[in-house]
Amino acid sequence: MMVTLTIDGQIIHVERHTPIIEAAKQLGISIPTLCHHEGLQPFGSCRLCIVEAFRGNRSKLVTSCNYPAEEGLTVLTASDRVLETRKMVMELLLARCPDVPGIRRLAEKMGVEAVGFKKKGDQWCILCGLCVRACEQMVGVSAISFASRGIEREVKTPFGMESDVCIGCGTCTYICPTGCIEMTGDPGPPGHRVMDMGDLALGSCSNNHDCETCDIDQGFLDKMKRAIESVRL
């Protein structure tokens, strides 16, 4: 079923329940995100994609990556309230990972000049979950996952040990917006490729992706490796 909604004053018809972020994209309106990827199920963790949704006179902030399009909905993607909220998200992320170039650039772009928070971290990972979901939903391997909860949450291989299911495809390094999973390029024993996340070795393919059943080709991997450097935001 098609529905009609208004985004920043422009009218658009989309299939009902299309995420607002996708509908906005069709109008050429881009909404910032750090945890959304078209190929993955929405996760809603970064809260950067927040927009203001109106029903009648009442409005509320919702995340556009998973808010479903409904008939008659009116959306503002850059109201003051929205921009203030996004700034705060960036301020908090910048306090968590002050050294990550991508985060610094994005924060700057959103007008975050100084961080009012005292507590500073030295992390690189923003826990957006892109790598975890990509590994599960795209690659179908689930070599990495979150671990623990609350402020102790982290991304890890089970027990922090070298994964024995990781196929070394590099998808996680490719999709990570902060660059905290490194493809070290250091081949180690012949044919091994190890991915590093901090001090954590993700794993490797001991057969150098040569098995008959492996559908990852070497050319793709090499291209990916080159792409990583340029793609990181």
Place this chain on the structure above:
Amino acid sequence: MGFEKVDEILENYAYKHDALIGILQDVQRLENYLPQETLQYIGRELEVPLSRVYYIATFYKSFSLEPRGRHIVKVCLGTACHLNGAVQNLEQVERVLSIREGETTEDRMFSLETVNCVGTCALAPVTMVGEDYYGAVTPGRVEKILSAYSTGSGSAEDGKD
């Protein structure tokens, strides 16, 4: 180590993925913690990624990946207990057992944990040793309570005021 007991548990739950938490709880009852090999075994048998098993085991507070002592001392830090001085009791238990929260004594007799409310707030501050509740605990009573367990005589004067 054989996994016969684990197999039994898995069978009880008909190898259902949605029973994973229950399975881990039962397995933990066997050894008081979740050994790494056992988790790997469960992942393989259930055909769920080890990463999912590991996430569950680290997310829920009642699971432990480290071996724990015979008696688990749980100092309640729920609101009522906090207001009635639970922190001082915790510090006293730490002094008496010479371990910190989350640790186990060298003789594997005691592990010290904190919990957020055991539901007997009217008796605050509360400390549990194994299944036994002790209400209105004061730092002065801590040693007496614990010594009953270390000498193996079982529960102390059963939580009198």
Place this chain on the structure above:
Amino acid sequence: MEKIKSSSQLEHYRESIVHKRDVGKKVIRLCNTGCRGRGSSKVAEALENQVREANLDDKVTIKKTGCHGFCQIGSVMVIEPGNILYQKVKPKDVPEILSETIVKGEVLDRLLYRDPKSGEKIRREADIPFYQHQSKTVSHNTGKIDPTDIEDYLAPGGYGALDKALTTMKPMGIIETVEASGLRGRGGGGFPAGRKWRSCREAPGIIKYVIANGDEGDPGAFMDRSLMEGDPHSIIEGMIIGAYAIGAHEGFVYVRDEYPIAVEHLSKAIKQAESLGLLGEDILGTGFDFTIRIITGAGAFVCGESTALMNSLEGRVGEPRAKYVHTVESGLWDRPSTLNNVETWANVPLIINRGAQWYADTGTDTSKGTKIFSLVGKVRNTGLVEVPMGINLSEIIFDIGGGIKRDKKFKAVQTGGPSGGCIPMNKIDMPVDYDSLKQLGAIMGSGGMIVMDENNCMVDTAKYFINFLMYESCGKCVPCREGLKQMHEILSNICEGHGQEGDLELLQKLASFMVDASLCALGGTAPNPVLSTISYFRDEYEAHIFDKKCRAGVCRNLFDYYIDEKLCNGCTLCRVKCPEEAISGEKKKPHVIDEEKCIRCGICFSLCKKEAVLVK
């Protein structure tokens, strides 16, 4: 056991239970759940052994019941006939209770409760002020019946509501009745139960679920525990009725890991109900099937949140779902699901039995019925209290609770758990209902009521809750995880004496951001304790930030202990117990504290009988 196949068979069975009971026999009702913390298991053991040894089996029945509510005076025992309440019973009291009260009918004066106000001993349970101001409705069975014996529940009319619903009402009629009763959810938000049921019934789907939320994560709350332990059948009966109304055939009770007795009693209750044909296939011969499974949590506060709970039921991590679809349409395994708190479910049989109008007669315009609160903290009488909605906070704290312990000054009452707020003295004449509490910046929550006195620091209290949530948050979304971390940092700094101008504004700004931007209600309500304490106790924050003083004597860097020489009688207790040898003084002469050596552990403060140790 023969299954019951019709209304008349149920009635017949009920009559046979009542018939076989020996009315001449005395009954001892001993709390064997909450009072275990005061050693009631040992009392029960002694009773059972000695009754057997003295051949008193035909004289007395021992009923191991759920919580009587007045936990302060446990172990509690009530003897019928006569409604005699014995308090603080110990195993050593058992022989005398048997020989005097059971055999001779004499009341043991020394075990009676003494009213602190009048100084009089009170013999009957019903005459104790703590109970007099209450109206036990949902909890009328807890403390009365043996929760492990279905006959005890059946005898006074249990499962009558189920019979009525299944045999005389249509599903829609039940929903309309529940709607008309005005019953609102007892687990937190206060959503109208009937409306939730209707949406779930109307949601497309063949398979639907009903779930009871027995996670009771709020620290300081234990009313759900007492219901599950003390009257499990009322929850089960409510769930079956709800399932019939909604069109569900499978139900779950999610019980938190810390409640083993609740699991035990619920499991027994389910088995017994199944064996009588009150649960399972073809309930009461009506053709309606419904089963209930118990699932235990594994220690995670966030699992009380509805979508996290459903993830947990599916054997996953309790991470709330990022979805703008209601669980009544897409919940457990993406099927329509109705989740209600256990106390909400326990209200249902009452409404069906006595009608919507009867129910709606109690309470206020928008909050109907009664509510169980757990009254804890610095009140004299701690325990569970059930009161009509709309009663004043001060009635609960002063009339039922008996005022503040050791005649200290009341400072605040915290309601609603970690998402709730602190209500100050000048607001405690407000009625207790969903809307008034919300207006005060607190919430009803599940019913925890934690009373604080002058020795509790409000900044420390706010920090306590933020610290709690920081580790209990699932950590998925940025506002909650990072916001709580920063809030905690700011509050810790204030408590340590490093607070500075602008901290309060930053806290407030962060708070309103978290309310707006968090994924689930945990993050969305987490700032409440901070906001409510700032709005009612701003002066205390300012004293910490600008004067570097914690007048309550909690934040260790911000106060000193001293001994009032007029009050000190030189008993030496504090000097002996001080771990730092910071106290000096001769016997019978006033003592002094060396501020340099003192680590402010509070031992002298709590020990001094003369209350001569003071805070400055």
